[in-house]
Amino acid sequence: MANRTLIVTNDFPPRPGGIQAFVHGLAARRPPGSVVVYAPRWKGCEEFDARQPYEVVRHPSTLMLPTRAVAGRAAALVEDGATVVFGAAAPLGLLAPALRAAGAARIVMLTHGHEASWARLPGARGVLRRIGAGADVVTYLGEYTRRLLTPVIPAPRLVRLAPGVDTGAFRPGAGGERVRAALGLGDRPVVVCVSRLVPRKGQDVLLRAWPLVLRRVPGAVLLLVGGGPSRRSLERAVAGAGPRGSVVITGSVPWADLPAHYDAGDVFAMPCRSRFGGLDVEGLGIVYLEASATGLPVVAGSSGGAPDAVRHGETGLVVDGRSHTAVAGALCDLLADPARARAMGERGRAWIEEEWGWERVAARFAALL
Template sequence: MNRRKVVLVAGVFPPGIGGMQSYYYNLSKHTKHDITVLAPEYPGSDAFDGEQSFRTVRGSFMRGERANFTSWGRLFRHVKKMMTVEEPDVTVYGYVLIGFIGLLFKVFGRRCYVISTHGMDMLMFRRFFGLNYMVKQILVHADGVLTNSLFTKKLVEDYGVDPSRISLVHPGVEAVFNKETANLELVRRFGLEGKYVILSVGRLVTRKGQDRVIESMPEIIQHIPNAVYVIVGDGPDRARLEQLAITHGVADAVVFVGSVSGSEDLNDYYNLADQFIMVCRELEKGDAEGFGIVYLEAASTGVPVIAGRSGGALEAVLDGVTGVLVDPDSHAEIVESVILLARDEEIRERLVQAGYQRAKSFFQYEVLTEKFDHYVESLCVDIPTGKKFVRNRSDVNHDVR
């Protein structure tokens, strides 16, 4: 392999918690390229960075893990310094708008840049002409675009990006997610003895669909009297969801765990579950699930999965093969699917086995990072031009699957 020098400008990164954080961390951890990460500061960053095999440079250029226009000057200075110190072959920008800095460095310094996209970022700016135009310029002038699903890839193509410059590298499942015996301390803490546990893991925002499951719980309990809905995660919708459980008379059957830090701790919660459910839906304001790695984490622990038929979830869960897809706005389909997995052992086991095999083979980061490495190696072939870079080879098809 032709080892390249890569700088990843990450809008989010551990010890922050979330799917994108895990994605960028594991690509950085498993890549065979020489990578340096520029990431936001978090509490505990120094200790975390000291345990890694790759170099991380921290800066105070993000606020609440969101791009902040007032701090772009600081971010630009950080990136400029990285360009001077690292002299990277490729710079990967982990958030489409901060990719504007990559566009500037390409125009004025012919630096090679890649944009990493996740679905929601391809939808959220379409209502705003100015921002939408900026996103298009960032994407079409990028030397490459990294996408996390076919759903996201299609959204990138809609911006006019040449498909030959788009690569698909799915998120992966960390090896820590495995079937284990239930953590009895957690069972006692949340009063789950003798309960049929339906689990969701995700940020408490409207698109994740925890509200639809809560609304379905009265009918689910009619068929499964000992059912309890355990929600792991936190977010701006928590108060609304708690009130929704009270309104529907199921407050005693809905458990709000809050945020869980660390994959090992999260694995304990998956191992409490009899079913996993996250019925994501696409919202009019341009909010959609780009992929949904939690479905594959659940599958890795031997838990059957129900997903909403929207966004990238259709790739994370194969309907009738590795799980069940439902209309996220249909309480009837949600209830029917929960009851099916609770009562039909043959279907349940078939889905569990297929889901486990798929998660433990194709979606391991050692496999997925090879695709990332191949893609990076093929970009911006360096023909000596001082400190300049030529355009990438247009004859290479980077649609890695």
């Protein structure tokens, strides 16, 4: 495996999620056969792995921790001169010394929102410092995460690497009409949220805001796309959010169908909020970038690094994700002014093409390797 890159990661498809998509996108854009991925098992992984142009080695369980057994399996995949990439620095970055001893010549670690949270806690901060000490390069998503990581990880090791967006897949006209027809939405105004259903993402706030939106924009539909532990509580809350049919929850949809679900909306909204004193925080929010690529104006919460994914007043609006009235106001402003919303979506698309395309991100990643 000499001269090939070993990616060690807990976050990898077919498990859904933004980090998973980020790491997969990096691997997929390396030359065929130049990457080996070591990741946990997940439902459907055999079919997924068979389609990849590189080898995927699956851990026996659905979670990898920095144990001796995981270190041994990872070390067996390393040959002299290899580069090792940790898909998330914490906690698997603790394996770096063992993989260095096994022959890794260079170690790159990606960080996301949870590493920024670790940097805020005294005990976890010490662990993160140990993790960073084993790396040649530690990446950060944006200014928010850089600011928190700098006191813990030496600044010369920090390099910005944010997710890319597939502008060929996420684009205006990606299949929204088909989704609207399948869900019976017709030509009604649609606010769409594509995200895992967990409290931080703010779908509960959208439901509290929705009656206020319907007062100004009767007939509007809230489309919640995704699965997660909050689904049952959200479904119970739908009854109080408006007339029957004014809220649609799809559950999880196949990855290939996500662009069409974005395209079914007129406005994208995910009013994320920080929780537990800032320990549960949004690192960036790839969904905002995917929505912009699809030509939608976005309404984002002000949690963590989410504002780095929106140009406030240009590609969307950043609001207090804890306030259902603020969220409702932003949604109403955009739904009631289609020309303004359309212009924001067009500026968002142009921004993504210029700054967030995968070709640019892949080139940055290649330089780090």
